[in-house]
Amino acid sequence: MQRFTLQTIESAPEKSRPTLKALEEKFGFLPNVMATMANNPVLLNGFAGSFGSFHGGSLDEIEKQVLLLTNAVTIKCPWTVAAHSTFAIEDGIAESEVMAIRAGRLPKDPRYAALSALTKALIETRGNVSDADIDAFTSAGYSKAQILEVVTGIGISTMAATTANMAGTPIEDRFQPQLWSAAA
Incomplete structure (x- = not known):
């Protein structure tokens, strides 16, 4: 059972929109889990910051x-x-x-x-x-x-x-x- 709206860049809370746009550009689409996280900018922006740091690390x-x-x-x-x-x-x-x-x-x-x-x-x-x-x-x-x-x-x-x-x-x-x- 889907409990949260899958947000789009247009429907998301204002503070989630820039992050959603950047994630959509990175992936070439907006993954549903990130569209779900966008319901709360604290979660989405925290995830995106850590995601960027991790993907810039030493692991291939x-x-x-x-x-x-x-x-x-x-x-x-x-x-x-x-x-x-x-x-x-x-x-x-x-x-x-x-x-x-x-x-x-x-x-x-x-x-x-x-x-x-x-x-x-x-x-x-x-x-x-x-x-x-x-x-x-x-x-x-x-x-x-x-x-x-x-x-x-x-x-x-x-x-x-x-x-x-x-x-x-x-x-x-x-x-x-x-x-x-x-x-x-």
Whole structure:
């Protein structure tokens, strides 16, 4: 059940409009979760600021999608799983790696596996990860400082997933081929 209006640039609250316009330009369309967030400028503008910072970080596009897709699956959000599955494939991740993450497994690539494992551990333990979790991440070639970048990615993805789940945000036609539902 859709609980919030999908705002457009024209219908959104005044303080959401510039951000919506910038997001539409970036994506080439206005994703429904952002149109939902636009009902409250505090959420939308906070999301957009963190989103821009995260996407200017040190992780490459595939690593970002591994992180974001892992977060989506861990939080059990059909909208963000469908969206990030689509973006991951478009960014060049092997479909087998996407399917592994969607099934709750680690990717075969050791670096992506370390990133996915740390992301999941941070979410499931609410940040109370072990030294072994951190060592596994840094042993894969990541820096300790990049853990904080992972935290940023989790934060923005959690904003989107929580909004989509709570609001009943509909999944766009573009993402329909990647529909997903949590295992019972």
